[in-house]
Amino acid sequence: MILKNIVGLLSPGGPRGRLSILIFHRVLTQPDPLFPGEPDVARFDEIMGWVAKWFQVLPLDQAVAQLRTGTLPARAAAITFDDGYADNATNALPVLKRHGMSATFFVATSFLDGGRMWNDTLIEAIRGCSAESLDLTQAGFGSFRLGSVAEKRMAIDHLLKAIKYLDPDKRNEAVALVQRVTAATLPDDLMMTSGQVLHLRNAGMQIGAHTCTHPILASLPDDEARTEIMSSKLVLESLLKEPVSLFAYPNGKPDKDYLAKHAEMVRQAGFTAAVSTAAGVSSSATDVFQLPRFTPWDQTRLRYGIRLALNLRDVTPRIA
The missing domain is CATH 3.20.20.370 (Glycoside hydrolase/deacetylase)
Incomplete structure (x- = not known):
């Protein structure tokens, strides 16, 4: 009250x-x-x-x-x-x-x-990655540990911020790279x-x-x-x-x-x-x-x- x-x-x-x-x-x-x-x-x-x-x-x-x-x-x-x-x-x-x-x-x-939004493609790719690490240094995004939920969340936060304001074509290329490297199965x-x-x-x-x-x-x-x-x-x-x-x-x-x-x-x-x-x-x-x-x-x-x-x-x- x-x-x-x-x-x-x-x-x-x-x-x-x-x-x-x-x-x-x-x-x-x-x-x-x-x-x-x-x-x-x-x-x-x-x-x-x-x-x-x-x-x-x-x-x-x-x-x-x-x-x-x-x-x-x-x-x-x-x-x-x-x-x-x-x-x-x-x-x-x-x-x-x-x-x-x-x-x-x-x-x-x-x-x-x-369909699926670009940020969800990135999130679900990281979520579904079975590897302990993710190396994106050649694309300029760095490398990440993925062994725990906290590490996956840190990787997601970093990549979302790094990719969000890219030119739309470059953003799509970056997300496609993450999807390809993680080889995760994504929801539709x-x-x-x-x-x-x-x-x-x-x-x-x-x-x-x-x-x-x-x-x-x-x-x-x-x-x-x-x-x-x-x-x-x-x-x-x-x-x-x-x-x-x-x-x-x-x-x-x-x-x-x-x-x-x-x-x-x-x-x-x-x-x-x-x-x-x-x-x-x-x-x-x-x-x-x-x-x-x-x-x-x-x-x-x-x-x-x-x-x-x-x-x-x-x-x-x-x-x-």
Whole structure:
């Protein structure tokens, strides 16, 4: 009750309303030793129970509309998922329905129906490598011990950072090299099928666009960036037979992953709102094409709630 009251004071309704937008990616069937911070079903259920007590969770499009008109309810929040992982449909959806919540799922359309994102190719290649070490010195990435979970996690972290901002072609070459050297068998069911996207929508969830191939928009020529934005919208609208009005920037850091011109491209493409990964909370003064998102990493109820409450104080614009 105390945390609920604090959230209510920091997030009043009406013209002074503030919108908290939470961001998730996956909800695992069981904990993953390589990524202990990624919630499994039990953990996600626990978090949603907390959020349900402290906030009034709204569909994102409704929340944005009310933010614009100054009619948000007190303690307003929205829940989002990025990328389009299959466990969003199999694991997250039942939990959301149990708590009576809606969420928006931002889908990178090129990976539907058996595709795999480059970072997951790298992660699963390292996970499935049976060798005790990995030598990538000739490619300029160094060598790594892989004898333990901790060593594999260190290798993954290093390689993700080293490869993430490469030119897309060079990034794909680097990931293909890791896959080839590790000789690991990789999964082809990490991302949603088209049917699962439809299932989410039919269950009352919202679907948003997240580009086609999840590129760093800031690294692309303008025509390619525009195509990534618009094509993802068209693919989803063709699948869903309805307008897609919400967009999430891949990676999402303003002035690093996307620029002001990309926010304008999103507006021109016909979206009504877009979300970044900058921390903070939205007020009536926030650019609806650069809405911030934040999810705490704390493990206990009290710390998680305090972190969300502290975020409610952060209305500093972080825009491109």
